[in-house]
Amino acid sequence: MAMTAVPDLESLRLLVLVDELGSMGKAAATLGIAQPSVSKRLTTLEHRLGLILVDRTRRGSALTPAGRVVCGWAQRVLGELDGLLTGAEALRTRRDAELRVAASMTIAEHLVPTWIGELRKSQPELYVGLRVTNSVNVGELVHNGEVDIGFVESPSAPGGLSTKRVATDRLKVVVAPSHPLARRRSLSTAELAREGLVVREPGSGTRETLERALRRAGVGELTPLVELGSAAAVRGAVIAGTGPAVMSELAVAGDLVEGRLVAVEVTDLDLRRTFRAVWPAGRKVTGPAAELLAVAAGMR
Amino acid sequence: MAMTAVPDLESLRLLVLVDELGSMGKAAATLGIAQPSVSKRLTTLEHRLGLILVDRTRRGSALTPAGRVVCGWAQRVLGELDGLLTGAEALRTRRDAELRVAASMTIAEHLVPTWIGELRKSQPELYVGLRVTNSVNVGELVHNGEVDIGFVESPSAPGGLSTKRVATDRLKVVVAPSHPLARRRSLSTAELAREGLVVREPGSGTRETLERALRRAGVGELTPLVELGSAAAVRGAVIAGTGPAVMSELAVAGDLVEGRLVAVEVTDLDLRRTFRAVWPAGRKVTGPAAELLAVAAGMR
DNA sequence: ATGAGGTCATACCCTGTGGCTATGACAGCT
DNA sequence: AGCTGTCATAGCCACAGGGTATGACCTCAT
Numbered sequence: 001m002a003m004t005a006v007p008d009l010e011s012l013r014l015l016v017l018v019d020e021l022g023s024m025g026k027a028a029a030t031l032g033i034a035q036p037s038v039s040k041r042l043t044t045l046e047h048r049l050g051l052i053l054v055d056r057t058r059r060g061s062a063l064t065p066a067g068r069v070v071c072g073w074a075q076r077v078l079g080e081l082d083g084l085l086t087g088a089e090a091l092r093t094r095r096d097a098e099l100r101v102a103a104s105m106t107i108a109e110h111l112v113p114t115w116i117g118e119l120r121k122s123q124p125e126l127y128v129g130l131r132v133t134n135s136v137n138v139g140e141l142v143h144n145g146e147v148d149i150g151f152v153e154s155p156s157a158p159g160g161l162s163t164k165r166v167a168t169d170r171l172k173v174v175v176a177p178s179h180p181l182a183r184r185r186s187l188s189t190a191e192l193a194r195e196g197l198v199v200r201e202p203g204s205g206t207r208e209t210l211e212r213a214l215r216r217a218g219v220g221e222l223t224p225l226v227e228l229g230s231a232a233a234v235r236g237a238v239i240a241g242t243g244p245a246v247m248s249e250l251a252v253a254g255d256l257v258e259g260r261l262v263a264v265e266v267t268d269l270d271l272r273r274t275f276r277a278v279w280p281a282g283r284k285v286t287g288p289a290a291e292l293l294a295v296a297a298g299m300r
Numbered sequence: 301m302a303m304t305a306v307p308d309l310e311s312l313r314l315l316v317l318v319d320e321l322g323s324m325g326k327a328a329a330t331l332g333i334a335q336p337s338v339s340k341r342l343t344t345l346e347h348r349l350g351l352i353l354v355d356r357t358r359r360g361s362a363l364t365p366a367g368r369v370v371c372g373w374a375q376r377v378l379g380e381l382d383g384l385l386t387g388a389e390a391l392r393t394r395r396d397a398e399l400r401v402a403a404s405m406t407i408a409e410h411l412v413p414t415w416i417g418e419l420r421k422s423q424p425e426l427y428v429g430l431r432v433t434n435s436v437n438v439g440e441l442v443h444n445g446e447v448d449i450g451f452v453e454s455p456s457a458p459g460g461l462s463t464k465r466v467a468t469d470r471l472k473v474v475v476a477p478s479h480p481l482a483r484r485r486s487l488s489t490a491e492l493a494r495e496g497l498v499v500r501e502p503g504s505g506t507r508e509t510l511e512r513a514l515r516r517a518g519v520g521e522l523t524p525l526v527e528l529g530s531a532a533a534v535r536g537a538v539i540a541g542t543g544p545a546v547m548s549e550l551a552v553a554g555d556l557v558e559g560r561l562v563a564v565e566v567t568d569l570d571l572r573r574t575f576r577a578v579w580p581a582g583r584k585v586t587g588p589a590a591e592l593l594a595v596a597a598g599m600r
Numbered sequence: 601a602t603g604a605g606g607t608c609a610t611a612c613c614c615t616g617t618g619g620c621t622a623t624g625a626c627a628g629c630t
Numbered sequence: 631a632g633c634t635g636t637c638a639t640a641g642c643c644a645c646a647g648g649g650t651a652t653g654a655c656c657t658c659a660t
Contacts (some may be wrong), residue, residue, distance in 0.1 A: 068432075250557055258414045
């Protein structure tokens with residue numbers, strides 16, 4: 001048994017397909033490949049994982065208990081992959097898109113693929129083009145008519161643009177479960193400011209929101225412990241126990257429910273921020289842009 | 301451009317590695333492969349996605365804006381893959397494991413890989429063996445000494461076993477955002493019972509919990525709309541708009557925050573359940589099992 | 601009983617992906 | 631000017647994974 005190789009995505013998709021359809025042959029048919037290919041692929045997947053996943057009977061194939069668990073994990077992998085693919089397609093389709101969207105990083109990463117996926121249910125053929133930049137730039141793109149609609153996380157509505165709230169995001173103070181702070185029920189704002197934090201570089205939307213909230217609460221500057229270049233890097237550092245950080249709940253929801261991270265309440269500090277759709281002032285949003293807006297605003 | 305093929309996982313890992321290390325050569329070195337392989341792989345990845353991800357300069361490679369977004373998505377895919385792999389390893393290592401664990405489906409799927417990952421931080425070489433069955437069976441396995449520790453979601457503590465609460469799970473009523481119920485702020489228990497629900501088959505832990513809660517609230521039987529064989533299938537049906545369902549927040553946390561699903565409050569209905577560790581009564585939990593218990597109980 | 605229709609597995613071939621080495625082109629240091 | 635570090639290209643080879651053909655085996659209907 002080699003078992004050193006990771007399973008490939010096609011095989012995982014095959015596994016869930018066999019679970020749904022109850023037979024390798026049917027799975028092969030829906031994928032448009034030959035039945036022996038499926039058979040072979042599944043056995044190599046089983047070898048790679050070192051597990052027997054499928055119970056091959058003469059009248060179809062069902063998953064073994066182990067197979068069912070793995071299938072659950074596989075679906076989560078494939079779900080994330082789906083997001084990547086629709087996102088990539090949107091990034092690729094820039095100029096010639098029927099619906100051109102601009103969004104800031106956090107929104108693009110966590111919400112836009114979902115929205116597009118939702119939109120596809122009613123308009124399967126719609127070509128969406130996505131541009132990712134900072135909030136200021138999104139405003140400009142909208143203003144210049146380079147995109148049909150934009151999404152920003154900035155607290156201040158840019159001038160000359162109409163806006164509509166599409167979602168509320170909460171920033172959360174998170175620490176590793178092993179960190180001393182994880183035992184604390186809550187934290188005062190002053191304590192948070194004193195605490196050495198893992199933060200993004202200055203200028204990132206998340207950091208701006210945090211600093212603004214601290215200023216508004218009348219507490220001084222924050223004291224960075226390390227500065228990292230991406231939300232993913234910050235998350236990694238916190239999980240590794242480097243220190244606490246303030247992050248969007250979008251980025252850590254899974255970690256919180258599965259216990260990789262622990263959220264600490266901060267009293268008297270408003271760490272909410274609103275995500276807004278923006279479009280040229282006065283003009284009415286029409287066509288696909290309006291549909292997207294409806295989807296985005298509806299899913300709250 | 302073919303662009304019909306999906307990217308493979310190795311290439312995604314490569315992408316995040318290049319982002320972290322800032323150079324293809326270093327990425328190649330840490331993976332133990334040759335630099336040209338990395339170069340070629342990344343270009344084929346770019347072709348597959350139809351995007352330019354990497355900015356190749358003479359003194360290293362940085363990700364383009366598109367690359368950074370895709371990198372974020374890639375990390376999420378890889379994170380889920382990690383769970384699958386540690387889970388699979390635990391499933392594979394049954395008999396000869398140093399720590400033998402049994403867990404019911406929900407716990408095995410959502411929590412055990414996380415716990416093992418956490419445990420690995422302090423004991424990298426520990427071999428963990430996992431068995432997945434229903435709660436009754438977990439009890440038996442523990443009783444017969446076939447596993448060192450078990451985890452169950454059953455509300456009743458099995459006889460002859462000591463238990464400790466490790467987590468609290470909330471069942472949530474979820475609907476697709478387009479569903480009429482999504483507009484409702486809250487629902488009465490009676491309304492919920494009348495509503496046609498997408499449910500698991502009788503005997504599933506989730507369904508048992510729901511039925512018990514309804515009985516305790518003095519409301520009659522629930523009215524199934526469809527019965528499906530797995531939590532993933534139920535989730536799929538709800539997202540597709542088939543109807544509302546009652547599901548573990550573990551299974552839908554991501555969907556809620558990203559808006560694929562909407563939770564509806566139910567007044568006066570206690571849909572919490574506790575996850576418990578179980579071990580032979582009286583005996584003291586020692587060694588790796590104690591460590592795992594600490595991890596599981598600590599991460600709350 | 602026996603054939604029909606369904607399941608999956610095996611054997612064989614062939615293509616394409618992705619690994620390797622060797623080498624080139626280029627930028628920035630010293 | 632050379633040295634060092636970057637990435638790209640070219641040519642080679644192995645093997646994973648696709649396809650077809652075929653066999654073994656159940657179950658059901660005739």
